Amino acid sequence: MYGNAYIEPDSELAAKMAASREEDPEKLAEFEARIARGEKIEPDDWMPAEYRRQLLRMIEQHAHSEIIGALPEGTWITRAPTLRRKLALIAKVQDEVGHGHLLYSAAETLGKSREAMINDLISGKSKYSNIFNYPAKTWADIAVIGFLVDAGAIVNQLANAKGSYGPYCRALERICYEESFHLKQGYDAFVALAVGTPVQREMLQDALNRWWFPPMMHFFGPPDTISVHTEKLMRWKVKMASNEEMRQDFIEQYVPKIWELGMTLPDPALRKDEATGVWEYTQPDWDEFFRVINGDGLCNKERLAVRRYAEENGRWVREALMNPIQKRMVPYA
Amino acid sequence: MTESLDPRIRRADLEASPASSGLKQNEHWETYAIFHQDKRGAAHEFVGIVHAPDPELALVFAKEQFGRRKKTVNLWAVRSSDIYTFQHEDDDMFSTVPDKNYREASGYPVRKRINKYLFDQKEEEASKA
Amino acid sequence: MNNAIKDLLFRLADDELVLGHRNSEWTGLGPILEEDIAFSSIAQDQIGHAVANYTLLHESAAADEPLPDAIAFGRNEKQFFSSQFTELPIGDYAFSLIRHFLFDHAEMLRYELLTASSFAPLAALARKIKGELKYHVLHADLWVSKLGQGTEESRARMQTALNEAWPYALGMFEPSDYEAELVTNGIFSGEEGLQESWLEVVAPIIEKAGLTIPQASEPKYGGRHGYHTEHLQPLLDEMTEVYRLDPAAIW
Secondary structure, eight states, X not given: OEEESEEOIIIIIHHHHHHHHTOOHHHHHHHHHHHHTTOOBOTTXXXXXXXXXXXXXXXXXXXXXXXXXXXXXXXXXXXXXXXHHHHHHHHHHHHHHHHHHHHHHHHHTTTOOHHHHHHHHHTTSSOOOGGGGSOOOSHHXXXXXXXXXXXXXXXXXXXXXXXXXXXXXXXXXXXXXXXXXXXXXXXXXXXXXXXXOHHHHHHHHHHHHHHSHHHHHHXXXXXXXXXXXXXXXXXXXXXXXXXXXXXXXXXHHXXXXXXXXXXXXXXXXXXXXXXXTEEEXXXXXXXXXXXXXXXXXXXXXXXXXXXXXXXXXXXXHHHHTOOTTOOOOEEOO | OOOOSOHHHXXXXXXXXXXXXXXXXXXXXXXXXEEEEOSTTSOOEEEEEEEESSHHHHHHHHHHHHHSSSOOSXXXXXXXXXXXXXXXXXXXXXXXXXXXXXXXXXXXXXXXHHHXXXXXXXXXXXXXX | OHHHHHHHHHHHHHHHHHHHHHHHTTXXXXXXXXXXXXXXXXXXXXXXXXXXXXXXXXXXXXTTSOOHHHHHHSOOGGGXXXXXXXXXXXXXXXXXXXXXXXXXXXXXXXXXXXXXXSSHHHHHHHHHHHHHHHHHHHHHHHHHHHHHTSOHHHHHHHHXXXXXXXXXXXXXXXXXXXXXXXXXXXXXXXXXXXXXXXXXXXXXXXXXXXXXXXXXXXXXXXXXXXXXXXXHHHHHHHHTTTGGGOTTOOO
16 A cells, blocks of 8 residues: 555565466456556556566667667767867767666666666667667768657657656656757758758768668658557557658658758658658668668677677776665666 | 777777676666755655665766756755655545535635625614614 | 966866866766766866857957867867866776866866956856856765775775876966966966865865875976877867868858
8 A cells, every 4th residue: 555665676576567467357457447548557556567568678678779879979979060069969968878867767667677677788688779770970970860860769759758657758758858959959960061061061961861761760660560469559558659650750840851951862752642641752671670670780789889898897886886785676767 | 890980989998898797786776766946945846766876976966867957956865765655556545525525615605604694684784773 | 468368268278178078988988877977967067168268268358369169179289278187088987087076176276266367257257167166076076985985996996097197187287377477467366376275175085085195296297388198189180070071161
């Protein structure tokens, strides 16, 4: 009925999770009715084991993506070309780390420790968004990532912010607020290049050519086949919109902004069917999608190696202040 | 592995870093709940947690993670394990039964009775006169 | 007088830019998420202080000084007046923390003195950034005390870092050629007094942390006169790589 605001993972959580596995039909009905009423689920609520598993996987991957996402952009921290861009880029990468922090906190409420999540990241057991396995080759890549890639992320995150799990929604609310700064500063850097000298326009066009298909593929994925499983996740408000809906939303909002500046995208088939309002586009190379997912992207190895390096490098700092006998607990975030 | 595009990474010796033996339990310390006050006179409001080895560092960390954007005049850090709470499944304890209007301002329609009293007084005076 | 103020502003700004640049190298690679965020804010504050001082140079001190970006990105090492301390590579986290500790205490005291400067725009700036520096030293003091008293490894790393940093830290107080003029005109009360009060502040904290100040160190001078270690020019080359791509460009 009441108690400390955390779950002791080894006893209580295990019991809770065992109870969930029984899938008590009465509790399940209550749980689903709550979601249908638009109410949120909190960490101490009963939830189906499958709901917990899917959410944890999703939030954990989202957290990893933020931490790994700090690396391609971090590539240009020491080389940003003005003092203001330098400050903005540091602040942006800092926000990505901050988002990772907020998302790990949300994931922790589901029973997995941050240490365990990071271990699964660096061992390759858990995934992150494959968009970050592409290299940031020039300064223009930073502008395109800050604009186009963040735009893709926002479409995703705004959808997820309407999901059913309280801690994830709270984290996303703040994240979306900060993303609007990212998008604005990315757009600003993008426009600076687009209205700039021939050298600047050329580097921007080159970056656009390389960064068009990655978000189209990796943020939104292949068109969904609506399985019973997907239906259940949508009913539980874990998955909020179909891949194709989000992809259309992304194209509709951002492609005109790119064309307006006289820049092109590397898809001659890209056009809006004015009659239906639906955008037509060339299907991305889904083979490449699966190759990158399976570890064969340009930067998969480096990203994990760098993350592992950072963890090892900081270990002595963490160990110096650690209390090995402290009891582990699952906080409510 | 091809050479990194990040000069910071090129300076770091990735190969020389020891093979990861994995993070230990508690390597990220314990958690503190952070409460944020945006102006004097306002209540402190829960905004999230930080991992920290002690309350001092919890506050120093919270200052940047929760105070760097929002207007802030003060923060509290409370060890998560020191917070006591009800369970959400018991939230029916909080639903107010409709006939408990003795707890509501609307349950006290005094003016009606005053008006009746004043009316009766007037009637009485009129009947005397 | 004008040259004296210019020299002072260059020293203040270049220190903050070079160290802010160095400290920002940790962003995204810090020892734990919370500290990554905190240290990144400190780096941003430092670059922000550099911008403020370059702006003073451009607006108040000398009409012939260009805009802040051109000052920051348009000079070579000989034209930088930062102390050598700031340009050293980030090292391990112990070195970066010790440098942050030694540097920000000096900044805190320096700007405190500058709040009384007869050069009004600088006095106003000094009052404005006092709060940020207060957080920097709070952050630095906690880490030094905790890692000094942590494990055997953390204590050893902090002591090694302190030994390496110390002569360079003393180099922060290298007197400028305009010292007498600055003092006489009430612009800044001078490096010698500053070094003394700095030592009075940092020594007890170091001692309480169980660390020892190295004996008889020769200060590493030169930076205030444009003489630098082998680390500054490569830092500047890297920092200006994109800026130099196209002289006509606005980024």
